[in-house]
Amino acid sequence: MNLDISVECDLWNEAEVRVVTKDSLDAAFSIVEPNLLDENKFRKSAIEICFLFTNDYEVRLLNKTYRGIDKPTNVLSFPTNSTLPKIDGDCLEEKDAPICVLGSVALAYETIKRESLDQSKSMENHLKHLIVHSMLHLLGHSHDDPVAAEKMESLEIVILRKLNVSNPYQRIEVV
Numbered sequence: 059m060n061l062d063i064s065v066e067c068d069l070w071n072e073a074e075v076r077v078v079t080k081d082s083l084d085a086a087f088s089i090v091e092p093n094l095l096d097e098n099k100f101r102k103s104a105i106e107i108c109f110l111f112t113n114d115y116e117v118r119l120l121n122k123t124y125r126g127i128d129k130p131t132n133v134l135s136f137p138t139n140s141t142l143p144k145i146d147g148d149c150l151e152e153k154d155a156p157i158c159v160l161g162s163v164a165l166a167y168e169t170i171k172r173e174s175l176d177q178s179k180s181m182e183n184h185l186k187h188l189i190v191h192s193m194l195h196l197l198g199h200s201h202d203d204p205v206a207a208e209k210m211e212s213l214e215i216v217i218l219r220k221l222n223v224s225n226p227y228q229r230i231e232v233v
Contacts, residue, residue, distance in 0.1 A: 059083060060106040067113040069167040075111050078182060082189040083107070085220040089213065090197065107196065108162040109189075117166035132169045133188045135195035137161040160196040163189070183223045190217050 063079060065072040110116075114130035122128045124136070138161045165188060174184040194210055201207035215225050 059087070062106065062108040063111070064109070065111045066116065067111060067167050069113065069171075070111040072111075074182070075109075075185070078185055079109055079189055082186045082217075082221060083193060086190050086193050086217045088220065089217050090194075104158055106159045107193070108159075110162065110164040112164060112166060114166045114168040117164055117169070120164055130166050130169050132166060132173055133192050134164045135161060135192040136163070137196045137198070160193075163192040163196070165189075165192075179226075183221075184226075186221050186223050187214065187218060187226045190214055190221075 061076075061079060061083070063072075063076055065075060117134060118128065118130040120134055121131055124134070138159050165185070170184060170188065171181060173179075174181045177184070191210075191214055194213060199206070199210040199213065201210050211227050215227065218224070218226065
């Protein structure tokens with residue numbers, strides 16, 4: 059997997075986000091890659107994802123420009139909207155196999171930090187969830203309707219379990 063990671067906000071710890079991003083994507087692809095292999099003869103080493111670790115101001119600009127929403131958000135995913143390439147069996151072993159750019163992801167430090175505090179989660183675990191969530195968006199998953207949301211959330215829960223992160227959708231009742 060080719061990761062292009064840009065850290066443009068000093069609030070992020072670059073070494074930590076590199077490790078968390080790689081670990082989160084490895085866990086995600088350990089779940090979704092077998093399906094991709096079956097359907098497309100696709101492999102993890104042929105993909106590229108770009109990550110921008112930035113701040114609320116920059117994510118607000120991106121959100122306003124591309125979604126018409128003038129406020130920051132925790133994460134934005136920008137899929138390339140291309141289908142995964144069909145790769146011949148012989149190409150799977152070749153060094154110059156086709157690369158599939160899945161898309162780009164932008165993450166806002168202040169919003170993620172605030173959410174992690176509000177939800178009593180570690181910043182690291184919340185970041186893992188958002189990276190997994192955004193990667194699933196890049197692969198075409200959505201939460202636009204209840205059925206799609208249930209499928210996406212179920213995948214997230216399974217992937218996060220591999221990362222020792224508890225179910226982010228579990229509601230705790232206060233008695």
